[in-house]
Amino acid sequence: MAQTYQHYIDGEWVTGHGTETFESENPATGESLGEFQQGTPADVNDAVGVADEAYEEWRKRSRIDRAEYLWDVYHELRDRTEELGEIVTKECGKEISEGRADVVEAAHMVEWAAGDARHPSGETVPSEIAAKDAYMRRKPRGVTGCITPWNFPIAIPYWHMAVALVEGNTVVWKPAEQTPWCAQIVAEMFDDAGVPPGVFNMVQGFGDTGAAIVDDDRVPTVLFTGSAEVGHRIADAVGAESGKRAACEMGGKNAVVITEEADLDIAVHSAVMSSFKTTGQRCVSSERLIVHTDVYDEFKERFVDAASKVAVGDPLQEDTFMGPLIEAEHKAKVTEYRDLAREEGVDVLVDRTELDADEIPDGHEDGHWVGPFVYEADPDADLRCTQEEVFGPHVALLEYDGDIERAVEIQNDTDYGLAGAIVSEDYRQINYYRDHAELGLAYGNLPCIGAEVQLPFGGVKKSGNGYPSAREIIEAVTDRTAWTLNNSKEIQMAQGLSADIITDG
Numbered sequence: 146m147a148q149t150y151q152h153y154i155d156g157e158w159v160t161g162h163g164t165e166t167f168e169s170e171n172p173a174t175g176e177s178l179g180e181f182q183q184g185t186p187a188d189v190n191d192a193v194g195v196a197d198e199a200y201e202e203w204r205k206r207s208r209i210d211r212a213e214y215l216w217d218v219y220h221e222l223r224d225r226t227e228e229l230g231e232i233v234t235k236e237c238g239k240e241i242s243e244g245r246a247d248v249v250e251a252a253h254m255v256e257w258a259a260g261d262a263r264h265p266s267g268e269t270v271p272s273e274i275a276a277k278d279a280y281m282r283r284k285p286r287g288v289t290g291c292i293t294p295w296n297f298p299i300a301i302p303y304w305h306m307a308v309a310l311v312e313g314n315t316v317v318w319k320p321a322e323q324t325p326w327c328a329q330i331v332a333e334m335f336d337d338a339g340v341p342p343g344v345f346n347m348v349q350g351f352g353d354t355g356a357a358i359v360d361d362d363r364v365p366t367v368l369f370t371g372s373a374e375v376g377h378r379i380a381d382a383v384g385a386e387s388g389k390r391a392a393c394e395m396g397g398k399n400a401v402v403i404t405e406e407a408d409l410d411i412a413v414h415s416a417v418m419s420s421f422k423t424t425g426q427r428c429v430s431s432e433r434l435i436v437h438t439d440v441y442d443e444f445k446e447r448f449v450d451a452a453s454k455v456a457v458g459d460p461l462q463e464d465t466f467m468g469p470l471i472e473a474e475h476k477a478k479v480t481e482y483r484d485l486a487r488e489e490g491v492d493v494l495v496d497r498t499e500l501d502a503d504e505i506p507d508g509h510e511d512g513h514w515v516g517p518f519v520y521e522a523d524p525d526a527d528l529r530c531t532q533e534e535v536f537g538p539h540v541a542l543l544e545y546d547g548d549i550e551r552a553v554e555i556q557n558d559t560d561y562g563l564a565g566a567i568v569s570e571d572y573r574q575i576n577y578y579r580d581h582a583e584l585g586l587a588y589g590n591l592p593c594i595g596a597e598v599q600l601p602f603g604g605v606k607k608s609g610n611g612y613p614s615a616r617e618i619i620e621a622v623t624d625r626t627a628w629t630l631n632n633s634k635e636i637q638m639a640q641g642l643s644a645d646i647i648t649d650g
């Protein structure tokens with residue numbers, strides 16, 4: 146890649162107003178993957194302007210017509226899954242099966258949105274008055290601002306944009322600064338599909354570019370996936386403006402509960418996947434394992450053994466389980482939390498934060514390598530390391546005694562409420578957990594990762610408001626109109642309200 150890649154505004158590749166560029170880096174090797182134009186608020190201003198203009202024509206089309214463009218994108222995602230999976234892995238460091246799964250998930254979301262165009266939209270609703278027809282109808286809201294993170298660089302952008310476009314909104318997208326190459330390909334796909342100018346726009350850049358989208362009065366809807374810190378800032382800014390809406394999906398301090406009735410094979414398997422897949426960098430990754438005292442010693446031995454051996458390496462190799470962290474700053478943050486945990490006095494069981502030289506693949510010395518960090522902590526101690534999201538392979542074992550109520554109490558002892566799992570063979574324990582764990586995504590006898598697009602995705606409490614997923618996103622990007630039509634020459638009101646005009650004369 147020798148050229149400087151550009152923004153996509155009004156159906157054109159443009160350099161924009163900025164003079165700065167930034168590089169995409171392969172986190173496994175440190176090598177540059179390409180140079181990209183860095184967006185500015187002036188570029189956002191241009192993109193929002195054309196998206197606003199294109200909106201009037203785009204909304205007039207039928208949903209089915211709008212979805213036709215997405216079918217082209219769908220086929221491209223399917224045809225290029227292998228190639229794009231490798232690019233995802235190169236740019237964000239997820240091992241190759243995760244790279245491919247990212248592209249497949251994107252295809253599923255596009256398929257869902259395009260297929261949904263031929264399904265009923267809105268509802269027919271009864272009225273008390275026989276002569277009245279009542280409906281719930283949906284209208285698009287206008288320009289949708291989409292701000293996405295690096296860890297699902299193909300899938301999450303389509304989560305945001307596919308449904309928004311089918312529903313008749315236009316889009317201004319600010320991809321993550323760590324994965325601009327994936328973003329370039331997503332934009333090329335919309336270009337290949339011939340989406341009309343202005344309907345889809347992309348401005349590459351950093352947080353200030355995202356903030357310019359959020360602040361623009363012509364953007365009524367903001368979809369955000371990323372950190373709680375940024376998400377809450379966006380939600381606060383948007384909440385202060387009447388008519389604006391933000392749908393934010395943020396992080397978690399997720400847990401797997403392993404009861405005394407657990408099948409320990411499932412428990413260990415689920416815990417390893419929940420904690421270490423994507424090197425702990427999923428918003429649903431687990432950083433707490435809440436384990437009953439009766440099975441604690443055996444579970445601990447088996448989990449520690451797995452964490453000590455889990456294969457860290459070149460993410461392009463099929464025999465790698467964990468790739469690198471995304472960037473040097475993140476390696477520093479994960480290391481700081483390791484140090485903090487030690488300062489807070491936890492019992493460290495595995496510390497592979499600094500890998501041995503022979504664990505790092507040849508030619509990958511400049512990658513951001515880290516292995517699992519596992520420790521035991523008291524669930525009642527007020528520790529930052531068991532309360533704050535690290536976003537890495539940083540896991541606390543929390544031993545509990547007592548019944549399922551106690552396990553769920555520990556599970557809920559966090560500001561977050563995104564994902565969690567219970568491992569148990571006892572359906573009463575499972576049902577109690579299902580009904581009382583404060584979560585948006587809950588799993589039984591499974592890892593707490595592994596969303597599918599047709600399920601709701603999102604959290605409660607500090608983790609967000611649960612909108613950015615297939616069906617729910619429709620709520621975020623449309624307004625509902627309750628529409629009532631009178632078929633009679635008389636005006637009749639519900640609830641027995643008099644429709645008589647009473648006069649004195």
Ligand code: ADP
Binds near residue numbers: 293319357375
């Ligand atoms: P992560 O920790 O996963 O990188 P962030 O919340 O930092 O999550 O970033 C997610 C997305 O939000 C990225 O596209 C980033 O550039 C963008 N972003 C960061 N700061 C802001 C901000 N103040 N306003 C809007 N978008 C922002």
